[in-house]
Amino acid sequence: MLVFDHVGKTYPNGVHALENFSARVKPGEIVAIIGGSGCGKSTLLRAISGLDRATTGSVTLDTISITAPNEKVGIIFQEPRLLPWLSVADNIGFGLGHLPSAERQRRITRALSRVGLSDKASAWPRELSGGQAQRVAIARALVPSPEVLLLDEPFSALDAFTRADLQDHLLDLWADTKPTLVLVTHDVDEAVVLADRVVVMRPRPGRLFEEVKVDLTRPRDRASPAFEAVKHQVLASLDRSLDRGLRRPVDDFLTAGEGI
């Protein structure tokens, strides 16, 4: 169980990125966090990963308070962040240094075949396409079998086709050990395809706005009416989270320019 208890973060430069965020995530659940920029999505993810610490409140995983990177938590960044001086296989095994080499090799081989890159084991990261590199990053995060896997806009740099392919692939991999997934995204489709629950955030300072449950069976059909309905629900919530109704007359160029 991943628990957020009034998590807040103010950066040293005074930016108030996140305020009073409280939530619980069940083991094996997939949660998407969505919102525009400045909503504190990435701040929240970095607090779970232990890369940054919350300034108020706490993040706990199975009653352990997270203050530093933890072996139970893996992360996949927006960029693959592969180490250019290591082969694909060594990149995947980077976090397995403590294992005996036979066990390490076995896990790397299995991970490579699970992400469909068995033939790239000895390739260098620069020889991979964007999608392949991100698959290596997924494999690297999954081989230590984390309980929680964090994804920070993991597919946003890829083309639409590769993105859809990797989303399906991610669900497939998730089914192996069913870790908790916390996914930050600004892509509504992605959130609805993957998540059990979509958390909508509102900006300045980042706060939880509301949650949308996604009660669709997997695999999900992106063209079905039920899928569209959930998508609309999320979009409507996002719209409301921005308080557009109040500001529209001022912000609207057409209104402002009237009479000129």
Place this chain on the structure above:
Amino acid sequence: MAMTLDTPAPEVIGEEPGSRPAERLRRIARPAIGLLLPLGLALAWELAVRSGYSNGRLVPPPSRIWQTLVELAASGELSRHIVATLSRVSAGFGLGVLAGTLFGAICGYWTLARRLLDPTLQALRAIPSIAWVPLFILWLGIFETSKVALIAVGVFFPIYLGVTGAILSVDRKIVEVGRIFRLNGFAMIRRILLPAVLPAYVISLRSGLGLGWMFVVAAEFMGASEGLGYLLTDGQQLGKPAQIVAAIIVFAILGKVTDWLI
């Protein structure tokens, strides 16, 4: 034709029969084009001197330079001078690299040290290194120590700048990967920082070595009884241009070989 049929299929797909030898020829021929101009000029000059258009007294023809080299080598003088110069360069380069790497690593890794040391080092860097020569001679004497010190000073700065810059420009995103896998201080240096810094370090070693060769000549000009720089001044004072050019050629070869070794 039979040969291409015998080779495994994937390797010859898309290649025309007989393209292998052509490929090899091209690989040899491409750098050879660059040799055409210097070889052509050398040959033209040789012919000009032989056919009496010039006496070649100030600009000796290639054959005379070669002859000088052979004579110097036969008398054992050449190897004595090369050993003297090489040992000065390696001592100076070694000291410069050691100090440059140490200071560079400290200033790159530790902000307080950088704030403390970097302004002074940058100010010292602004002094042309040759300007130290009189002071070094006063302090360290006219013999080896002052020469090695001058070379070390010349080598120090590119290494120091290279190491500091390389450490500072290590991608924070890659460092975060190390943090996620819970690497502590030493493991972080060994598994992330060192490999990330290595390419830039090699480049700074090479530019440091280039300066080392430059400063050894300056050092040997300021009064040496052996070394390739001595051959240069000796050739000038006794009016032996062939000896000067021969020494220059040896410098070029040594510089290239040591650069290639790095």
